[in-house]
Amino acid sequence: MESQIIRPGHLAAHQTAQQLGIALDGVRQLVRRGRLKRSGGSPRQPWYAVADVAALAAERRAANAA
Known part of the structure; x- marks a missing residue:
């Protein structure tokens, strides 16, 4: 299988999960x-925009702090 090069400003699914502190599921x-x-x-092998992941992570942090 050929590996994909992820465009700048994007994260792979496993990186997204790590940033959000959740599992791939x-x-x-x-x-x-x-x-x-x-x-x-x-x-x-989807990619997710860094800005979208960061916004969701901030939202999750704010919800957990409340």
Whole structure:
């Protein structure tokens, strides 16, 4: 299998999970619920925009602090 080079400003699914402190399945659930949008890659190896992940991480931190 050929590895994909991720465009600048994007994260792979495993990097997204790490940034959010969740498992890969949690990332899939966020996509299914419309809370996170894929911004490239392939169906099996999606990418997510860094800005979207950062915004979601900040939102999760604020919710946990409340």
